[in-house]
Amino acid sequence: MIFDRCRSIRSPGFSRLFSSTLQLAKKHKMPPKKAPAAEKKTLLGRPSNNLKIGIVGLPNVGKSSFFNALSDTDLGKAANFPYATINPEEARIPVPDARFEWLCETYKPSSRVPAFLTCIDIAGLTAGASTGAGLGNAFLSHVRAVDGIFQVVRAFDDAEVIHVEGDVNPLRDMEIIQTELRLKDIEWVEKHLDGLKKTGRSLGSSSLADKARKEEIATVEKILKALTVDDRDVRKVDWNNKEIDVVNGLQLLTAKPVTYLVNLSEKDYVRKKNKWLPKIKAWIDEHNPGDPLIPFSVALEERLAPLSALEKEEAQKEAGAQSALGKITQAGYSSLDLIRYFTCGPVEVRAWTIRRGTKAPQAAGVIHSDFENKFVCGEIMSYDDLKEYGSEAAVKAAGKLRQQGKPYEMVDGDIAYWKAGG
Numbered sequence: 001m002i003f004d005r006c007r008s009i010r011s012p013g014f015s016r017l018f019s020s021t022l023q024l025a026k027k028h029k030m031p032p033k034k035a036p037a038a039e040k041k042t043l044l045g046r047p048s049n050n051l052k053i054g055i056v057g058l059p060n061v062g063k064s065s066f067f068n069a070l071s072d073t074d075l076g077k078a079a080n081f082p083y084a085t086i087n088p089e090e091a092r093i094p095v096p097d098a099r100f101e102w103l104c105e106t107y108k109p110s111s112r113v114p115a116f117l118t119c120i121d122i123a124g125l126t127a128g129a130s131t132g133a134g135l136g137n138a139f140l141s142h143v144r145a146v147d148g149i150f151q152v153v154r155a156f157d158d159a160e161v162i163h164v165e166g167d168v169n170p171l172r173d174m175e176i177i178q179t180e181l182r183l184k185d186i187e188w189v190e191k192h193l194d195g196l197k198k199t200g201r202s203l204g205s206s207s208l209a210d211k212a213r214k215e216e217i218a219t220v221e222k223i224l225k226a227l228t229v230d231d232r233d234v235r236k237v238d239w240n241n242k243e244i245d246v247v248n249g250l251q252l253l254t255a256k257p258v259t260y261l262v263n264l265s266e267k268d269y270v271r272k273k274n275k276w277l278p279k280i281k282a283w284i285d286e287h288n289p290g291d292p293l294i295p296f297s298v299a300l301e302e303r304l305a306p307l308s309a310l311e312k313e314e315a316q317k318e319a320g321a322q323s324a325l326g327k328i329t330q331a332g333y334s335s336l337d338l339i340r341y342f343t344c345g346p347v348e349v350r351a352w353t354i355r356r357g358t359k360a361p362q363a364a365g366v367i368h369s370d371f372e373n374k375f376v377c378g379e380i381m382s383y384d385d386l387k388e389y390g391s392e393a394a395v396k397a398a399g400k401l402r403q404q405g406k407p408y409e410m411v412d413g414d415i416a417y418w419k420a421g422g
Helices: 002-009 012-027 063-071 098-107 133-144 170-199 208-228 241-250 266-271 277-287 298-304 309-319 325-335 360-365 369-373 383-389 392-397
Strands: 052-056 089-094 111-113 116-121 148-154 258-263 293-296 338-343 348-355 375-382 402-404 414-420
Touching (some): 052 063, 052 133, 063 089, 063 116, 063 298, 063 325, 098 338, 098 348, 116 325, 133 170, 148 170, 170 208, 208 241, 258 277, 258 325, 266 298, 293 325, 298 309, 348 360, 360 369, 360 375, 369 375, 369 414, 375 383, 383 392
Parallel strands (some): 052 116, 052 148, 111 348, 148 258, 258 293, 338 414
Antiparallel strands (some): 338 348, 375 402, 375 414
């Protein structure tokens, strides 16, 4: 009986039926599963739209003079001796944007409000600041309170402006700043790790809380290794999202984005040549690759600062060089992962600052919390579409005005009209 059954299974009729079924299955096979969407990367830094950038460097490198020129004020105390600045000064700097200017020309509003970058003038750091030398602890606390860093590097000779280290050597100065920031981070991380281990001695269960604590300890140990063994700033490590949450909670100095500003003499800036610039670029490429480098001249900026717009234009033509302040402001704004969207009308054209990755309800909430809490939708068009078609009506007629709901992630240059419930 068993033999007969086996023979019947191998019969030609069955083989043809099996082959047809197999071909049919191949023809109508299930589509492959979609690859899971990549996890959205959490940003380093405070989850806020009100971020600040601090001016950091050694004493007498031009920080306060730069701050005064940037902010068009005399708040920063510029003097030819260390620690002329004790308490940090703060100013809001308009961020240049050709899109904003075009929108204002188009709508001719009664009120114009550009995007702003909040900038802090911080006292000069010296070697030993991490151990408290020269009011170092106080000054480093001011660095901890900002979200990004403009690091001013002196690359000009001037016998009348003393250098705290005795001579001009920007590479040594950059090493000093990096070392002091790292040493303070190491001190902070070791203290935090010690506290975690003391409270985690009894960790042995498989509870979610114990598992989370163990993961936090592992991440803090990884941070300490990056700073001490790998000789890397925290912002230069590829962290996953869980690790970034831990890093952000520590508010580390070396986790903050850095834009290097090289202060040249006016002569060197105009001729675009300075013996230190290639060496500074090589140092950045070796130690912190990818960090922006912007040459500028405080001497030129100070000379241009009191002039009217027309006089400034003439002076720049005569000098053969343009002010770098607009470029610096934009670089600082971008380094903080800030973008802007616009609201437009005859009453007001305004740029609203948000962080990259902000969803529509939170973007609306920057204007008023009710817009977020009672969010219905946003009518969104891009600046590029408005400029191409010339008017809102033409954009709408072309089908380029979109209704976006809560999941929509804002794009730099969006023009938005929000709808909220009663």
